[in-house]
Amino acid sequence: MNEGSARVINGREIAANLYQEMKKDVERLKERHILPGLAIIRVGNDYASGIYVNNKIKRSLEIGIHAKQYHIEETVSQAALIDKIETLNNDSKVHGIIIQLPLPRHIDPFSVIHAIHPAKDVDGFHPINVGKLTLGEPCLQPCTPQGCIVMLETVIKDFAGLHAVVIGRSNIVGRPMSTMLLAKNCTVTICHSYTKNLADITRTADIIIAAAGKPKFITKDMVKKGAVVLDVGINRINLGDDNYMMCGDVDFKEVSRVASYISPVPGGVGQLTVAMLIKNVIKAASMTRSFLDKVNR
Numbered sequence: 001m002n003e004g005s006a007r008v009i010n011g012r013e014i015a016a017n018l019y020q021e022m023k024k025d026v027e028r029l030k031e032r033h034i035l036p037g038l039a040i041i042r043v044g045n046d047y048a049s050g051i052y053v054n055n056k057i058k059r060s061l062e063i064g065i066h067a068k069q070y071h072i073e074e075t076v077s078q079a080a081l082i083d084k085i086e087t088l089n090n091d092s093k094v095h096g097i098i099i100q101l102p103l104p105r106h107i108d109p110f111s112v113i114h115a116i117h118p119a120k121d122v123d124g125f126h127p128i129n130v131g132k133l134t135l136g137e138p139c140l141q142p143c144t145p146q147g148c149i150v151m152l153e154t155v156i157k158d159f160a161g162l163h164a165v166v167i168g169r170s171n172i173v174g175r176p177m178s179t180m181l182l183a184k185n186c187t188v189t190i191c192h193s194y195t196k197n198l199a200d201i202t203r204t205a206d207i208i209i210a211a212a213g214k215p216k217f218i219t220k221d222m223v224k225k226g227a228v229v230l231d232v233g234i235n236r237i238n239l240g241d242d243n244y245m246m247c248g249d250v251d252f253k254e255v256s257r258v259a260s261y262i263s264p265v266p267g268g269v270g271q272l273t274v275a276m277l278i279k280n281v282i283k284a285a286s287m288t289r290s291f292l293d294k295v296n297r
């Protein structure tokens with residue numbers, strides 16, 4: 001790996017190339033009379049969720065996927081929400097279902113995620129998909145770590161034996177990320193809020209995945225020369241007077257001096273998260289048809 005001034009892993013560029021391929025995949029599905037369909041359930045009026053959902057819908061439509069938002073009032077009961085999911089599970093035009101998190105406090109996210117049919121779970125959060133990922137079986141994989149792997153593959157040829165340090169152990173980023181890096185034959189260390197001497201660990205890493213949600217938390221002194229650093233964090237910093245700035249978990253400017261490759265925020269991992277969601281919808285749509293083909297044979 002290079003040493004010195006880091007090269008930027010450009011998420012926008014990588015995603016743009018993937019979208020070109022995905023458009024062709026959708027065309028091929030349409031030739032088989034399959035229009036991939038995505039249903040996004042959003043509960044309440046969380047501001048950030050609104051932006052994320054609109055972005056997912058916009059991108060899906062650009063690729064030729066049918067995408068629809070089901071915007072449900074904040075006071076909806078858990079039972080009514082699960083009924084809605086059941087309806088979408090039984091709708092053959094819907095191949096992928098996601099619930100935009102966070103949910104209001106009176107709703108248990110696990111119960112709601114469990115209600116999604118695993119074959120339509122395009123976020124890859126259902127226990128069946130989590131279990132399959134852990135066992136190394138084909139499944140719908142969580143989008144953000146899947147996107148991180150795609151980004152890493154653009155700059156690393158052989159992952160075997162590399163020390164990957166994942167900072168964060170959430171179900172949506174840290175844990176599946178660790179599983180995927182293990183599957184690539186990395187030696188994986190998972191760090192979290194109780195980890196002692198974090199910097200001593202990160203300094204031994206060939207790959208650092210920062211997903212703690214702490215602005216500019218990874219500093220230059222924590223990074224080995226030549227390491228590859230992916231910044232998953234999305235932090236909104238209040239600059240006063242209603243001015244906000246988005247930044248990652250990595251001190252980009254300083255860490256760029258030692259890393260070989262680094263992903264920026266914005267324009268990094270977030271771009272791939274949406275791309276992987278759309279890829280999962282296409283995959284789910286293709287799986288449905290191959291399943292039906294087998295049944296009808």
Ligand code: NAD
Nearest residue numbers: 144168169170173192193211212213232233234269270273
């Ligand atoms: P989370 O709050 O669920 O998990 C954060 C993790 O960081 C926890 O496991 C915690 O133990 C660990 N952590 C916290 N402080 C730490 C410390 N001082 N040292 C070591 N570990 C520490 O968050 P999440 O959902 O995993 O998201 C993490 C970040 O990634 C957030 O900023 C989130 O906005 C962002 N995110 C970005 C994308 C994307 O598409 N780019 C997708 C999902 C999440």
